[in-house]
Amino acid sequence: MSDALLLLPDFLLIVLGFLLCRYSALGRPVWDAVERLVYYLLFPVLLFNSIIRSPLAIGATLPLAAAGLLIVGCGIAASYALRRCPGVDPTLHASGAQVAFRFNSYVALALAEKLGGTQGVAWTALLVALCVPLCNFAAVWPLARHGGHHFWREILRNPLILSTVAGLVANLLGIRIVDPLAPALARIGQAALPLGLMAVGAGLKLGGLWAGPRLAAGLLGIRHVLLPLVALAAVQLLRVPPAQQPVVVAFAALPTASSAYVLAMRMGGNGPYVAGLVTVSTLLGMASIPLWLAALRQLA
Incomplete structure (x- = not known):
């Protein structure tokens, strides 16, 4: 399958979720329940099962x-600098700093x-296991500092962190x-991706994006331009094995996490602004990932 068509099935699932949420009886309350099911059960099972089924050779994955x-660290530093x-x-x-370095694990x-x-x-589950705790810490920190909240409880109760650490x-x-x-866990995990992608589509909205358009451009530029460039350099400098290089570049070019909106709302941030950032990032990611993968092949 060509890079241009690589994400088409996933993009169609996102579009389906958008249409179902807005033009059918499956409205917002249904998708709120789906998001909780995926976040607290299906997706943690998928992560755990993916990690435990594949041998992790430390030397090969270092x-x-x-x-x-390195990619996530650069994203955090650049977003904080804004x-x-x-x-x-x-x-x-x-509210929006997290958009620059968090990533959509479903995609x-x-x-x-x-x-x-x-x-x-x-390999991707390993990246998630290492980077989700760092991303969550960095996402909660500015919101906690701005709103006077504590973040350790959120980090220690995160089901994605718990499942990936348990799998490792x-x-x-x-x-x-x-x-x-084992087959039962595999089937539970298989349900996570289609439902998770449709839930992403159901949550798309532009909302209050225009409250800070220049900041939005900076955050999205970090997410979809700077981090893929860092990835292209990192796979060469760190001598990442060729089979793993597309995984690293795709990881760097991913759309931001759809749960960024939930975190902003829960901690008193500007939810509509983050919802707009998530929407634009999802669209940009679907368009740009094939371009960055093609750039990797040109450099190989």
Whole structure:
């Protein structure tokens, strides 16, 4: 499948979720429940199952892990730096900074399977395991500082962190899931991606994006231009194995996390502004990921 068509099935699922939410009896309350089901059960099971089923050779995955942490670290530093730009509203920045470095894990794992099969999913699950805690910490920090909230409780209760850490520990200890539990877990995990992608579509809205258009351009520029460029450099400098390089570049070019809106609302940020950023980032990601993968092939 060509890069241009690589994300078409996933994009169609996002469009389907958008249409169902707005033009059918399956309105917003239904998708709120779907999001909770995916976030608290289906997606953690998928992450756990993906990690535990694939051997993790530390030597082979160390450059991959380093590249992922470098990409996220650059995104965090660049997004925090925007706070110092003249005219940036502190509330908008605290709410939207997370958009520049967080990533949509549903799209990541759906894409990983196409790029590298089961092994690609395991590599991406490892990136998620390492980067989700860092991203959550960095996303909560400006909101907590701005609104006076505590962030450790949110981090320690995050189901994605718990499931990925549990999967890594079980993998390193050599624990394997036996029948009939293994097929049941696999089927639960398989339901996460289509439902998660449709839930992304159901949540799309432009809302209050125009409250800070210059800040929005900066945050989206980091997410969809700077981080893929960092990835292209990182896979060469860190000598990431060729089979893992498309996974790293796709990871860097992903649309931002759809749950950014939920976090902003829960911690007193500007929810409509973040919803607009998530919507534009989703559209940009679907268009730009094939372009960055093509750029990787040109450099190979």
